[in-house]
Amino acid sequence: MSGEFSGPAGIEEACRRAAAAFDPYRRTPDATRAAFLRATADRLRAAGEELVAAVRAETALTEARARTELDRTVNQLRMFADLLDDPAWASPKRLPALPDRRPAPRPDLRSRSVPIGPVAVFGASNFPLAFSTAGGDTASALAAGCPVVVKSHPAHPRTARLAAGCVLAAAAETGLPEGVFGLVVGEGNEPGERLVADPRIAAVAFTGSRAGGTALTTIANARPVPIPVYAEMSSVNPVFLLPSRLAAGTAEVAAGYVASLTASAGQFCTNPGLLLAVEGPHLDRFRAAVAGLVEKQPAQRMLHAGIAQAYRLGVAELTDLPAVTTLAVGTDPHGVPDACVPVVFQTDAATFHATPRLRDEVFGASGLLVACPAEDDLVELAQELPGQLTATLQAAPGDRDLARRLLPLLERRAGRIIYNGWPTGVEVAGPMVHGGPYPATADGRSTSVGPMAIDRFLRPVCYQGFPDDLAPC
Amino acid sequence: MSGEFSGPAGIEEACRRAAAAFDPYRRTPDATRAAFLRATADRLRAAGEELVAAVRAETALTEARARTELDRTVNQLRMFADLLDDPAWASPKRLPALPDRRPAPRPDLRSRSVPIGPVAVFGASNFPLAFSTAGGDTASALAAGCPVVVKSHPAHPRTARLAAGCVLAAAAETGLPEGVFGLVVGEGNEPGERLVADPRIAAVAFTGSRAGGTALTTIANARPVPIPVYAEMSSVNPVFLLPSRLAAGTAEVAAGYVASLTASAGQFCTNPGLLLAVEGPHLDRFRAAVAGLVEKQPAQRMLHAGIAQAYRLGVAELTDLPAVTTLAVGTDPHGVPDACVPVVFQTDAATFHATPRLRDEVFGASGLLVACPAEDDLVELAQELPGQLTATLQAAPGDRDLARRLLPLLERRAGRIIYNGWPTGVEVAGPMVHGGPYPATADGRSTSVGPMAIDRFLRPVCYQGFPDDLAPC
Numbered sequence: 001m002s003g004e005f006s007g008p009a010g011i012e013e014a015c016r017r018a019a020a021a022f023d024p025y026r027r028t029p030d031a032t033r034a035a036f037l038r039a040t041a042d043r044l045r046a047a048g049e050e051l052v053a054a055v056r057a058e059t060a061l062t063e064a065r066a067r068t069e070l071d072r073t074v075n076q077l078r079m080f081a082d083l084l085d086d087p088a089w090a091s092p093k094r095l096p097a098l099p100d101r102r103p104a105p106r107p108d109l110r111s112r113s114v115p116i117g118p119v120a121v122f123g124a125s126n127f128p129l130a131f132s133t134a135g136g137d138t139a140s141a142l143a144a145g146c147p148v149v150v151k152s153h154p155a156h157p158r159t160a161r162l163a164a165g166c167v168l169a170a171a172a173e174t175g176l177p178e179g180v181f182g183l184v185v186g187e188g189n190e191p192g193e194r195l196v197a198d199p200r201i202a203a204v205a206f207t208g209s210r211a212g213g214t215a216l217t218t219i220a221n222a223r224p225v226p227i228p229v230y231a232e233m234s235s236v237n238p239v240f241l242l243p244s245r246l247a248a249g250t251a252e253v254a255a256g257y258v259a260s261l262t263a264s265a266g267q268f269c270t271n272p273g274l275l276l277a278v279e280g281p282h283l284d285r286f287r288a289a290v291a292g293l294v295e296k297q298p299a300q301r302m303l304h305a306g307i308a309q310a311y312r313l314g315v316a317e318l319t320d321l322p323a324v325t326t327l328a329v330g331t332d333p334h335g336v337p338d339a340c341v342p343v344v345f346q347t348d349a350a351t352f353h354a355t356p357r358l359r360d361e362v363f364g365a366s367g368l369l370v371a372c373p374a375e376d377d378l379v380e381l382a383q384e385l386p387g388q389l390t391a392t393l394q395a396a397p398g399d400r401d402l403a404r405r406l407l408p409l410l411e412r413r414a415g416r417i418i419y420n421g422w423p424t425g426v427e428v429a430g431p432m433v434h435g436g437p438y439p440a441t442a443d444g445r446s447t448s449v450g451p452m453a454i455d456r457f458l459r460p461v462c463y464q465g466f467p468d469d470l471a472p473c
Numbered sequence: 474m475s476g477e478f479s480g481p482a483g484i485e486e487a488c489r490r491a492a493a494a495f496d497p498y499r500r501t502p503d504a505t506r507a508a509f510l511r512a513t514a515d516r517l518r519a520a521g522e523e524l525v526a527a528v529r530a531e532t533a534l535t536e537a538r539a540r541t542e543l544d545r546t547v548n549q550l551r552m553f554a555d556l557l558d559d560p561a562w563a564s565p566k567r568l569p570a571l572p573d574r575r576p577a578p579r580p581d582l583r584s585r586s587v588p589i590g591p592v593a594v595f596g597a598s599n600f601p602l603a604f605s606t607a608g609g610d611t612a613s614a615l616a617a618g619c620p621v622v623v624k625s626h627p628a629h630p631r632t633a634r635l636a637a638g639c640v641l642a643a644a645a646e647t648g649l650p651e652g653v654f655g656l657v658v659g660e661g662n663e664p665g666e667r668l669v670a671d672p673r674i675a676a677v678a679f680t681g682s683r684a685g686g687t688a689l690t691t692i693a694n695a696r697p698v699p700i701p702v703y704a705e706m707s708s709v710n711p712v713f714l715l716p717s718r719l720a721a722g723t724a725e726v727a728a729g730y731v732a733s734l735t736a737s738a739g740q741f742c743t744n745p746g747l748l749l750a751v752e753g754p755h756l757d758r759f760r761a762a763v764a765g766l767v768e769k770q771p772a773q774r775m776l777h778a779g780i781a782q783a784y785r786l787g788v789a790e791l792t793d794l795p796a797v798t799t800l801a802v803g804t805d806p807h808g809v810p811d812a813c814v815p816v817v818f819q820t821d822a823a824t825f826h827a828t829p830r831l832r833d834e835v836f837g838a839s840g841l842l843v844a845c846p847a848e849d850d851l852v853e854l855a856q857e858l859p860g861q862l863t864a865t866l867q868a869a870p871g872d873r874d875l876a877r878r879l880l881p882l883l884e885r886r887a888g889r890i891i892y893n894g895w896p897t898g899v900e901v902a903g904p905m906v907h908g909g910p911y912p913a914t915a916d917g918r919s920t921s922v923g924p925m926a927i928d929r930f931l932r933p934v935c936y937q938g939f940p941d942d943l944a945p946c
Contacts, residue, residue, distance in 0.1 A: 023881055093904040107894055111904035111925075114884055116918070221694050225860075225911045228918065387698075403943060408496055411587055411945070416935040419943065421580055431566040431584035433935035438698050445589070445701065445932045452584075452933060459918045460925060462889040462906035470876060470892065472884070 003168045004161065004183045011194050017179030018118035018147040019200040025180045026115045026145035030089075032174060033143060034081040039170035040134055041077040044070065044163065051162055055128050058156035060301040060338065065264055066129075073129040073163075076136050076428055080143035083451050089143075090114075091460070092473045107465045112473040113458035115145035116228075117202025120195045122216075123153035123160055124207035125303050126267045132156070133163035133183065136428075136449055137205035137230075142180070144457040149182045149201070151192045155304045157185060189215070196220055196229075203457055205448065206231040207269070209363075210439055217442050230456050231442035232435070234361040235389040236273035236368075237423045240378055240406055244398030245420075246282045253394055254289035257367075258297065258342075260422035262330075265300035265340035266365030267307070270390050270423040270434075273361055276378055279348075279371040287369065290344055291328035299332035299339040300365070307363065308338035314362035315343055323351040324358070327369060340364045349377040359386060375402050382409040387437030387444060390416045390423035413437060415447065476641045477634065477656045484667050490652030491591035491620040492673040498653050499588045499618035503562075505647060506616060507554040512643035513607055514550040517543065517636065524635055528601050531629035533774035533811065538737055539602075546602040546636075549609045549901055553616035556924050562616075563587075564933070565946045580938045585946040586931035588618035589701075590675025593668045595689075596626035596633055597680035598776050599740045605629070606636035606656065609901075609922055610678035610703075615653070617930040622655045622674070624665045628777045630658060662688070669693055669702075676930055678921065679704040680742070682836075683912055690915050703929050704915035705908070707834040708862040709746035709841075710896045713851055713879055717871030718893075719755045726867055727762035730840075731770065731815075733895035735803075738773035738813035739838030740780070743863050743896040743907075746834055749851055752821075752844040760842065763817055764801035772805035772812040773838075780836065781811035787835035788816055796824040797831070800842060813837045822850045832859055848875050855882040860910030860917060863889045863896035886910060888920065 005014040025033075044051065048070055055066040083089050090112045098106035119141040123132035130136060138148045152160035164183040171180050184191055189212075196204050196219045204220055204227065206213050213231030220229045241253060260272050277283050302308040318324055330342035342365035349372040352358050358368060372378050379402075385391075391410035395403045403419075410417050415436030426434050432450035435441050441448075446456045463471050478487040498506075517524065521543055528539040556562050563585045571579035592614040596605035603609060611621045625633035637656040644653050657664055662685075669677050669692045677693055677700065679686050686704030693702045714726060733745050750756050775781040791797055803815035815838035822845040825831050831841060845851050852875075858864075864883035868876045876892075883890050888909030899907050905923035908914050914921075919929045936944050 023885075027881065095902050095904050104898065106900060106902070107891075109900060109902055109904040111906055117885070217694075217699075221690075226690075226915070228916075400943065407943065407945070408500065411934055412496075412590070415933070416937060417939075418580075419936070419938040419940065421938045425577065427579060427582060427937075429568050429579070429582055431568055431582040431935050433584055433933045435933070437932070442699070443701075447933060447935075459910075460888070460906045460908070460920060461884055462904050462920075463892070464889060464900075465892040465894045466890075467892065470873065470880065472880070 003164060003178065003181060004185060006184065006186045008194060011184055011191060011198065014149045014182035014184055015118065015198040015200040018149050018182060021147045021177040021179030022118055024177050025147055028176070030084040030087070033145065034084040036170055036174040036176060037077045037081040037139060037143060039173050040167050041074045043166035043170055044134060045074050047162055047166055051129065051159065054159040054162055055156065058159055059128050059303050061264065069127060069129045072428060073135055076130065077134065077139045079428060079451060080139045080454065083454065084143055089454065109462060109464055110466065110471055110473050111460055111462040114461050116457050116459055118147045118149060118200055119457055120201045120204045121148050121150045122192060122206040122208065123150060125153050125155050125307065127207065128156040128159045129163065131207045133160045134167050136453060140453040141205065141457045144454050146457045147180045149184060149195060151195055152183055152185045154187050192216065193219055197223060199225065201227065203227055204229040205456070207448065208233070210234040213442055229442050230446055230448060232269060232448050233439055233441060235269060235436065235440045236359060236361050237270050237388055237390045237392070238274040238276060238385055239272045239392040239394060240382070241275055241277040242393065242395040242399035242402050243278050243282070243375065244396035245394045246277055246286055248396050250282065250285045250289055254286055254293060256422050258290060258293040260424045261367045262297050262342045262365045263424050265302050266342065267303060267363065268424045270426060272392065272423055273366065274368050274370065276370045276372060276381060278375055278378065279373055283371055287327055287346070294328035294330055294342055294344050297330035297342045299330060299336040299341045301336050302338045302340045302364065305338050308340065311340055311362065311364035311366070315366055318345050318362065318366065321355065323347055344369060346371065349373060349381060352381060353384065379405055379409065382406055385413050387440040388414040389434060389436045389440045390414055390418060392418040392421065392423055394420060415440065476637060476651065476654060477658060479657065479659045481667060484657055484664060484671065487622045487655035487657055488591065488671040488673040490655060491622050494620045494650040494652030495591055497650050498620055501649070503557040503560070506618065507557040509643055509647040509649060510550045510554040510612060510616060512646050513640050514547045516639035516643050517607060518547050520635055520639055524602065524632065527632040527635055528629065531632055532601050532776050534737065542600060542602045545901060546608055549603065550607065550612045552901060552924060553612045553927065556927065557616055562927065582935060582937055583939065583944055583946050584933055584935040587934050589930050589932050591620045591622060591673055592930055593674045593677045594621050594623045595665060595679040595681065596623060598626050598628050598780065600680065601629040601632045602636065604680045606633045607640050609926060613926040614678065614930045617927050619930045620653045622657060622668060624668055625656055625658045627660050665689065666692055670696060672698065674700065676700055677702040678929070680921065681706070683707040686915055702915050703919055703921060705742060705921050706912055706914060708742060708909065708913045709832060709834050710743050710861055710863045710865070711747040711749060711858055712745045712865040712867060713855070714748055714750040715866065715868040715872035715875050716751050716755070716848065717869035718867045719750055719759055721869050723755065723758045723762055727759055727766060729895050731763060731766040733897045734840045735770050735815045735838045736897050738775050739815065740776060740836065741897045743899060745865065745896055746839065747841050747843065749843045749845060749854060751848060751851065752846055756844055760800055760819070767801035767803055767815055767817050770803035770815045772803060772809040772814045774809050775811045775813045775837065778811050781813065784813055784835065784837035784839070788839055791818050791835065791839070794828065796820055817842060819844065822846060822854060825854060826857065851875070852878055852882065855879055858886050860913040861887040862907060862909045862913045863887055863891060865891040865894065865896055867893060888913065
């Protein structure tokens with residue numbers, strides 16, 4: 001496939017083409033880039049069955065999940081196309097000259113956002129469509145006017161190639177330079193590292209592990225010209241289950257929690273890995289309800305063997321920790337390959353406080369329930385949490401005062417705060433923030449979901465004293 | 474003075490107070506923070522004579538320049554207060570729930586920008602008021618809701634203390650927690666490095682040398698929790714003097730150039746250190762006009778001895794370079810202490826191309842004129858320039874085609890592009906961008922002048938499913 005590259009020379013060529021495409025591509029009318037995104041969406045839709053089959057073959061995700069993700073991917077591309085229909089996307093500003101102002105005249109001033117340059121996008125293992133080749137990072141960068149070089153995730157090369165084919169065909173159909181999109185394939189860390197170090201790459205978007213995101217950020221910072229890295233890395237997505245809600249809604253909350261914890265074998269960045277509540281008879285009932293549900297949960301196949309192994313190791317580590325006990329484990333009667341057997345651990349506030357390891361993510365359907373002596377401990381522990389993608393309040397009207405105490409603490413630590421919902425299921429919409437302070441992401445000022453994701457690939461430029469026929473805005 | 478700190482324990486205490494003040498401060502109504510900024514502006518105005526005297530005593534800036542800078546400082550504070558009068562400053566967004574949507578209901582979604590946390594601001598040597606204690610970085614961070622800890626510049630401690638007194642008195646008058654503002658004093662790099670490394674600091678704003686900005690960025694990136702650094706560092710602010718303009722406006726352009734080059738002894742970040750034009754008789758006339766003006770320019774006293782010494786070294790280095798000649802030097806009949814004697818060097822395109830050193834800033838009134846064989850060389854050299862705060866086109870209607878070729882290249886390399894003006898004199902206004910790709914700044918996505926400067930200290934938060942009485946927006 002033209003547009004697919006591997007090896008050092010191939011990566012070099014992909015970057016060279018992206019750099020060559022940048023100026024012509026960014027100068028296309030907004031309508032052209034919108035047409036390109038819509039054509040890509042149409043082609044993904046047309047290739048839908050093939051894409052769903054590839055996702056299922058390469059990732060062990062269910063057909064329903066693959067179809068939902070395809071819908072989302074198509075919708076994201078169309079959302080960014082719609083965004084370009086409104087010139088406000090580039091934040092144009094204008095202030096006319098005041099030639100007679102004293103002591104000095106004011107020049108005519110205009111500004112707008114311009115694209116930052118070619119973007120390296122890393123395919124995510126857990127979202128082979130929506131956060132990979134033609135996913136949200138690619139869609140937002142292309143909308144901004146940035147050529148994209150995708151590093152294909154080694155776990156789903158065929159899915160990546162199919163999606164890349166759709167983007168490349170749409171680019172050709174729209175009359176765009178071919179370097180506007182490229183796909184880099186290859187095993188190991190080296191191709192991605194080489195891509196991030198290439199002087200023609202101007203920004204990086206990544207969804208994956210903290211180790212991976214940190215490694216890429218280190219490379220980006222050490223370049224002669226450092227570049228921004230938008231790495232979405234890790235989060236335990238704390239849920240604060242407040243007393244009145246716990247008392248009134250035990251069964252409902254338990255069902256919602258277990259469903260969110262186990263959806264897609266827990267392979268969501270927003271998986272609720274941590275739940276905090278106040279000790280007492282209501283919590284005992286909740287524990288029993290959760291245990292009853294989890295013990296009936298069957299094992300699910302994980303994305304690939306490496307992820308399943310990491311899950312088993314993470315679970316084993318928690319199992320061996322003193323003062324952490326296992327509340328409930330799911331079933332695996334048929335020995336599912338690469339299995340995620342759901343598990344909920346429990347501990348007390350003092351142990352959680354004293355064990356930093358418990359604040360780290362175990363990727364998969366592993367939950368930790370922390371029983372606190374009193375409401376004040378919820379507030380205390382909230383202040384110990386590192387940056388998160390989400391934080392959730394499960395609260396009833398009687399919990400208002402406690403919710404009011406917690407809210408400002410969560411606001412400082414999370415990109416999204418959910419009230420009486422669950423963190424999985426990220427709406428692609430205007431106010432969405434899928435981001436959060438470090439280590440949830442490498443850059444807590446940004447979101448990787450929703451229209452605000454385009455801001456990651458823009459920078460402002462001011463034009464002073466320009467005649468109208470030369471001013472670009 | 475309460476609110477002034479020194480030594481490791483003092484810096485620790487300043488950060489502790491800032492962290493303690495963050496939550497109460499950020500939860501103040503916008504009107505309270507606006508009143509605080511206006512009260513600070515009023516107090517600076519009331520202390521104006523004392524401030525101007527301190528600036529003059531500590532920096533050798535002229536009285537006119539000190540007064541202009543005071544006006545600007547006062548106006549910046551009022552501009553951010555005015556910004557807070559419009560709730561749009563926090564970019565609030567709202568999307569109502571769609572409970573009946575299929576296949577899944579849409580939750581109610583709101584978002585707004587929230588302050589990032591306590592900000593460390595470094596006083597700049599060349600702007601003792603407008604980019605220092607109560608300058609634009611402080612004003613924008615305080616407007617956002619971030620407490621500020623200023624590292625006082627050692628070159629103007631009394632000015633810093635006076636300005637800090639105004640901020641602290643305004644904070645007390647407005648009923649704000651005292652930790653909302655602190656001043657750290659001390660010699661050498663260690664206090665600033667300690668401040669940036671403090672875990673309670675959430676962002677850094679700096680205006681100064683590339684070495685200084687790079688050192689702080691390295692510290693910030695190496696923290697357990699890395700933080701953004703907004704360092705405005707270095708720029709040669711290229712001026713492209715196009716052929717028709719050169720032919721028609723020799724005297725006017727020469728006068729504008731020399732005035733911009735020598736203003737305030739060239740101690741502006743936007744000083745036009747580089748001018749490129751096409752060789753020929755018109756350029757010979759321009760050279761002669763520039764030489765005539767520069768040779769009459771008297772030496773000016775620089776901000777302090779260290780800066781004057783760095784200027785002398787930089788000029789000596791250029792003087793010694795082969796294929797770089799001295800076009801003109803100013804006069805210094807009276808032996809001004811810490812003198813900046815203006816100088817304009819000249820070279821050819823090939824030498825400029827082959828000598829990366831010539832792309833580096835010499836802070837002060839040192840200009841380099843590059844004579845190019847043809848228009849294409851202007852275009853070639855434009856592509857070799859690193860990131861800049863500004864780029865300027867001096868052009869006549871006959872230069873439109875060449876201007877159109879250069880504009881996209883300059884747009885990729887500069888935060889502000891000026892048409893038939895000069896880069897010095899930065900308007901504080903909505904569309905202003907005082908920023909630019911690395912190494913002009915450490916973060917080319919931002920501006921340190923104008924209302925958009927507040928964005929540096931904000932991050933978005935989404936609220937999902939919140940009842941109205943609990944939702945903060």
